[in-house]
Every structure is written in C-alpha cells, then in structure tokens.
Amino acid sequence: MIIGGPSSQLLAGRVAAVLGEELALCEYRTFPDGESYTQVVASLEERVIIIQSTPTDQDLVYLLQLLDICQESSIDLVIPYFGYARQDKIFKPGEPMTARAVATALNPFLRRGKVHLVNIHAPSILSHFSCPADNLDATPLLADKVASLGLKDLVVISPDKGAVAMARTAASALGADCDYLQKTRLSGTEVSMAPKEIDLRNRDVVIFDDMIATGGTMATAIEMLRAQGAARVYLAAVHPVLTGSAVLKLYRSGVEGILATDTLDRGVSTVSVAPIIAKALLKG
Numbered sequence: 001m002i003i004g005g006p007s008s009q010l011l012a013g014r015v016a017a018v019l020g021e022e023l024a025l026c027e028y029r030t031f032p033d034g035e036s037y038t039q040v041v042a043s044l045e046e047r048v049i050i051i052q053s054t055p056t057d058q059d060l061v062y063l064l065q066l067l068d069i070c071q072e073s074s075i076d077l078v079i080p081y082f083g084y085a086r087q088d089k090i091f092k093p094g095e096p097m098t099a100r101a102v103a104t105a106l107n108p109f110l111r112r113g114k115v116h117l118v119n120i121h122a123p124s125i126l127s128h129f130s131c132p133a134d135n136l137d138a139t140p141l142l143a144d145k146v147a148s149l150g151l152k153d154l155v156v157i158s159p160d161k162g163a164v165a166m167a168r169t170a171a172s173a174l175g176a177d178c179d180y181l182q183k184t185r186l187s188g189t190e191v192s193m194a195p196k197e198i199d200l201r202n203r204d205v206v207i208f209d210d211m212i213a214t215g216g217t218m219a220t221a222i223e224m225l226r227a228q229g230a231a232r233v234y235l236a237a238v239h240p241v242l243t244g245s246a247v248l249k250l251y252r253s254g255v256e257g258i259l260a261t262d263t264l265d266r267g268v269s270t271v272s273v274a275p276i277i278a279k280a281l282l283k284g
Helices: 009-019 057-069 098-109 123-128 139-147 161-174 216-227 246-252 274-283
Strands: 002-004 026-030 036-040 047-051 074-079 114-118 133-136 155-158 177-185 191-195 205-212 233-240 257-261 269-271
Touching (some): 009 047, 114 123, 123 133, 139 205
Parallel strands (some): 257 269
C-alpha cells in the first residue's frame, strides 16, 4: 500500500502505477486555527510506503501524522524533497542543526523501516536516521531529458565547485564537456562568474544543480554566460523549490528552459523520479 502525503500526491500516484500497488485514499485539511488534520481512509497493511516531501513546516506535520497513523506497520518512508536539508551544520553558538532534529523526530516511527531520500543537499544527513537510509540520484533522469532536446556542442556547467560531481555525472551520460563556474570578486559588491576552463562561445549550456530556491544567483550566472557568448542556456535541477518570483527572475535572465523533477510538483516538473523510487522500493 502506498500513502501519498499532500505535497507528493502526483508522485505517489506515479510510483503506485509503476509498482502496481494500491494507492490509499487520504484526507488532509486545515482547521480554522491553522492546525493540520490527516486521515487515511483505508485499512492499513503490514507494510506501507509513505511518500511525502516536506517543503513547509505544515508538510512536516502532515508527515508526522501519517507516521503516527501507520506506526503499527513496517514503514518505507520516501522523502523526495527533505526540507531543512541546508541546515545541516551549526554555524553560530546557540543554533540548532535542524536537519538532525527533523530526522530525530522521525526515527521513533521507523524502527522496522527504511528511508529513501533523493539528491539530499547534504549526504551527512543520512547518518542521523536510526534505520537504513539511502540517497537516490535523479541526475541520469535529468540527463535523459536533456538528451531529448537535441542540443549542439553541449557544455554541462556546475554553478560551483561543490556541485561538480553532479555535473560530471550528467556530462558523462551526455558525452559532453564539463566545467564549473569560478567566482572572481571585482569589488566589494560586484562578483564575476565564468567557467574555469572552457570557452562557451556559440555553444549550448546546461547548468545542473540539486535545487533552485530563490533563483537569484542562478539568474546572475545565466546572464553572465549569455554575455560570454553561450548560444542557449538551460537549467536542470532535481528540486524546483522556486520561491517567490524565482521563475520570473530566471526567464528575465535569458534562460531557454527549466528542467526539473517532480520531487516537488511545479509547472517545470517534467521529469519523474518515480522509476528510481520504485526500483529502490523493490530492493526492500
């Protein structure tokens, strides 16, 4: 049985279709005082699969409610987008490591279970779970989508040195060149970004990253790549958080297109991670 949380209903349906599993009917609503209500309108089985991304605090509460409902079952928990993943370190005295706190809150329900995450921002978060946990990689799925675009003389770019492993995986799948953006501070307020080694003039470019949040830094990078002679610039990301006016910023910067997965259900979510989730669940 597959139980889809409110932020992952479409993805849960796709995974259920791939696996031929029953998709449970659930009810989600918010009380007038802002509290969340959840009901699973189905008889629970010995093993259940819960799929729920947690982009907001309310989505995390819904997940906790689902886990409480299913606590007598063996639970496979899929969190396609793990909120608070960027709060994986303590930078100042008195700060929490919120990613650890979230995992700790989930652990009591997972004594007989397993956790599946997708391109988690900080893989160290896996160690905070008390049950087996794995990190699924959606990069090959995004690379397949890029391959279908028929781009010419392609260069895959990482927005920084820290994300270069993802870019290299995509470049290898696409048979493309790979580089990362190197930042050069021009003044106290001005920063230039350019590929470390490759000349982009008249070449198609795809920037690969694990997530797009506000879109501000990425929009600046796209503008600079276009100014440096790139023919077309696409953006490929696993998690389309896209807060505020992020999409407007990106298209104003001259991006040709945004490719993203359905770890979060957005208008740009044209690549489904259902196949890799289904494969992981079949392994048990």
